[in-house]
Amino acid sequence: xxxxxxxxxxxxxxxxxxxxxxxxDPPDPDRTVAEVWFGAHEDAPSPVAGSDETLxxxxxxxxxxxxxxxxxxxxxxxxxxxxxxxxxAGFREDEAAGIPRDDPxxxxxxxxxxxxxxxxxxxxxxxxxxxxxxxxxxDLDRLDADLARRIRADLTGPGSDGERRRRALRxxxxxxxxxxxxxxxxGLPWLADLAQQYPGDAGVAAAVLLRRFVLAPGEAVFxxxxxxxxxxxxxxxxxxxxxxxxxRAGLTxxxxxxxxxxxxxxxxxxxxxxxARRHGAxxxxxxxVREFALLDASAASPEPVPLSLAGQQIALCVxxxxxxxxxxxxxxxxPGQAAYLADATGLSxxxxxxxxxxxxxxxxVPPGTSPHDIRRTAVx
Numbered sequence: 001x002x003x004x005x006x007x008x009x010x011x012x013x014x015x016x017x018x019x020x021x022x023x024x025d026p027p028d029p030d031r032t033v034a035e036v037w038f039g040a041h042e043d044a045p046s047p048v049a050g051s052d053e054t055l056x057x058x059x060x061x062x063x064x065x066x067x068x069x070x071x072x073x074x075x076x077x078x079x080x081x082x083x084x085x086x087x088x089a090g091f092r093e094d095e096a097a098g099i100p101r102d103d104p105x106x107x108x109x110x111x112x113x114x115x116x117x118x119x120x121x122x123x124x125x126x127x128x129x130x131x132x133x134x135x136x137x138x139d140l141d142r143l144d145a146d147l148a149r150r151i152r153a154d155l156t157g158p159g160s161d162g163e164r165r166r167r168a169l170r171x172x173x174x175x176x177x178x179x180x181x182x183x184x185x186x187g188l189p190w191l192a193d194l195a196q197q198y199p200g201d202a203g204v205a206a207a208v209l210l211r212r213f214v215l216a217p218g219e220a221v222f223x224x225x226x227x228x229x230x231x232x233x234x235x236x237x238x239x240x241x242x243x244x245x246x247x248r249a250g251l252t253x254x255x256x257x258x259x260x261x262x263x264x265x266x267x268x269x270x271x272x273x274x275x276a277r278r279h280g281a282x283x284x285x286x287x288x289v290r291e292f293a294l295l296d297a298s299a300a301s302p303e304p305v306p307l308s309l310a311g312q313q314i315a316l317c318v319x320x321x322x323x324x325x326x327x328x329x330x331x332x333x334x335p336g337q338a339a340y341l342a343d344a345t346g347l348s349x350x351x352x353x354x355x356x357x358x359x360x361x362x363x364x365v366p367p368g369t370s371p372h373d374i375r376r377t378a379v380x
Contacts, residue, residue: 077252116240124234129271203250226266
């Protein structure tokens with residue numbers, strides 16, 4: 001067991017208070033904290049406490065997942081993560097063009113996909129996946145704007161739901177600032193709020209196509225590659241494939257590449273809330289990917305409670321204190337503190353707190369069960 005430190009990311013959409021308060025740090029009103037990364041990604045590898053090493057030095061490229069704390073102060077960009085073959089092709093294009101990985105013009109930072117799961121630590125809101133076409137049409141009928149009528153015509157025209165959504169999203173993202181201003185002028189308070197955050201941004205018009213959700217603490221949503229989304233508010237833990245490739249189409253000050261995003265969107269994708277499998281120490285979330293699964297665990301006992309996991313893990317305390325027990329080794333964690341476990345076999349925990357552990361999907365699932373055998377319900 002090795003204590004690791006998070007790396008803060010100060011993006012403009014972050015909150016100045018939510019993560020500092022969670023960590024017990026004084027907030028800086030002039031500086032946002034959007035994310036804190038725990039992992040071995042080359043852009044921000046976690047320092048190993050008490051050493052000159054980072055987790056990348058310790059785990060190298062063998063760690064297939066990345067854990068983050070996420071706290072939007074306003075909407076995160078309207079975005080999608082590409083499927084593996086599209087990520088590889090886009091990465092090769094950017095490399096051939098000689099665009100450095102830290103250049104703002106860079107689109108594909110990694111040649112791998114980035115499925116992710118967001119696990120709410122407080123009520124957490126956002127837009128994720130498409131909603132039924134009929135619901136979109138109903139809301140568009142409440143907007144007295146030419147752009148709304150054009151999007152509605154796309155949604156009620158010929159073809160499958162996916163083909164209709166493709167046409168409607170393209171119309172929305174090609175809209176001018178003046179058209180968006182008129183579109184969001186009234187009728188849908190949640191859309192008007194988004195328009196205040198990003199005046200004239202075409203992502204506001206696209207948002208009408210997406211499902212709005214509120215996760216209660218302890219609920220999770222899996223976001224596969226190709227699913228369009230934009231998180232809005234609250235505090236969550238994210239676990240994802242070890243990638244930072246993001247294609248954006250709006251609600252951002254960063255690079256927007258509508259053509260690249262349109263190539264990568266799955267127009268049949270609809271959001272689902274994960275329902276966890278019961279586990280000895282808590283609840284196991286195991287979506288249909290190999291890179292990660294997540295265990296929400298608590299002991300509520302003075303005696304160590306086995307976690308029954310295998311493989312390398314990142315453990316993040318979300319309510320403290322918690323003590324990790326591995327044979328004769330002991331490591332106490334408080335809220336926001338994390339540890340890297342090279343092999344979690346035989347690991348136990350005790351104490352009144354709560355721990356979230358992330359690890360490769362094939363390793364987090366108890367023997368004899370499938371990481372894909374998990375019930376899901378649609379977001380309402």
